[in-house]
Amino acid sequence: MQDYFSESYYYLENYGLPYLKGLGFGHGGEHYFWDNKKRKDHLIVLQYTLAGTGYFEMEGQRTIQRKNSFFLAEIPSDCCYYGEKDWRFLYFEFSKEALQWFFPINQTHLDSSSRFQELLLTIHDQLKGQTDVDFFENSQLAYSLIVALKKELLTVRVEKYPLAKEIKDYLEQQYQKEIGLMDIEEHLELSRYKAIRLFEKAYTVSPMAYLKKYRIKRALPFLLDNQRTIHEIAKLVGMSNGNYFAKVFKAEMGMSPSDYQKSRHNFK
Numbered sequence: 001m002q003d004y005f006s007e008s009y010y011y012l013e014n015y016g017l018p019y020l021k022g023l024g025f026g027h028g029g030e031h032y033f034w035d036n037k038k039r040k041d042h043l044i045v046l047q048y049t050l051a052g053t054g055y056f057e058m059e060g061q062r063t064i065q066r067k068n069s070f071f072l073a074e075i076p077s078d079c080c081y082y083g084e085k086d087w088r089f090l091y092f093e094f095s096k097e098a099l100q101w102f103f104p105i106n107q108t109h110l111d112s113s114s115r116f117q118e119l120l121l122t123i124h125d126q127l128k129g130q131t132d133v134d135f136f137e138n139s140q141l142a143y144s145l146i147v148a149l150k151k152e153l154l155t156v157r158v159e160k161y162p163l164a165k166e167i168k169d170y171l172e173q174q175y176q177k178e179i180g181l182m183d184i185e186e187h188l189e190l191s192r193y194k195a196i197r198l199f200e201k202a203y204t205v206s207p208m209a210y211l212k213k214y215r216i217k218r219a220l221p222f223l224l225d226n227q228r229t230i231h232e233i234a235k236l237v238g239m240s241n242g243n244y245f246a247k248v249f250k251a252e253m254g255m256s257p258s259d260y261q262k263s264r265h266n267f268k
Contacts, residue, residue, distance in 0.1 A: 028083025054083030
């Protein structure tokens with residue numbers, strides 16, 4: 001990790017797929033300062049701190065970057081980053097096609113898992129010194145990193161809001177009953193407004209929206225065995241009747257329960 005380098009990749013065609021435009025090791029210092037408002041290229045930077053002290057600023061707030069922390073930055077955008085001479089980091093540059101998977105883009109996280117760091121180092125080792133990487137190999141690596149990053153961000157969010165995980169566990173344990181926000185209030189001694197706010201911060205959906213999705217998931221095996229009526233299945237997953245179940249199912253799956261059964265049985 002003592003060799004500082006950068007690799008960049010350019011392709012005549014990207015087929016609408018995300019790929020890595022560059023990666024490298026770097027360090028801070030007197031002349032290291034990126035003001036992303038002034039940059040002309042369009043990409044996303046993932047910068048992971050290996051040692052020392054760096055800084056990431058957005059919306060007037062500065063976050064200190066130390067070992068195992070990382071940030072995501074959209075370029076161009078209203079943020080900047082810089083660091084001390086001892087700041088050592090690994091960075092990856094995604095093409096703009098990766099934007100759809102990250103919202104908000106500009107964000108920072110103070111502690112990451114060893115698994116995530118190992119993946120970053122593995123991809124770095126795989127690409128270091130290769131200036132002519134096949135596009136589809138590059139895109140596959142970009143996808144693997146995007147998936148790992150999404151998982152890491154979700155893990156960070158859930159760990160930040162442990163009560164949200166308790167709400168999720170409660171919903172999954174009680175999904176066969178007709179439960180609502182009042183039940184969450186009583187079980188966790190938490191106001192419904194705080195419950196909704198915490199859950200949305202951790203899982204990006206409301207508790208009741210998550211419960212609907214979970215009930216549909218648990219209903220799928222019953223639909224496939226074709227041994228029960230829609231009304232019976234609705235009752236098994238905590239819904240009041242077959243009509244309501246069918247309405248929720250179509251909103252979630254884009255087809256009616258009967259159409260889903262037909263589509264799946266056609267493949268048998």
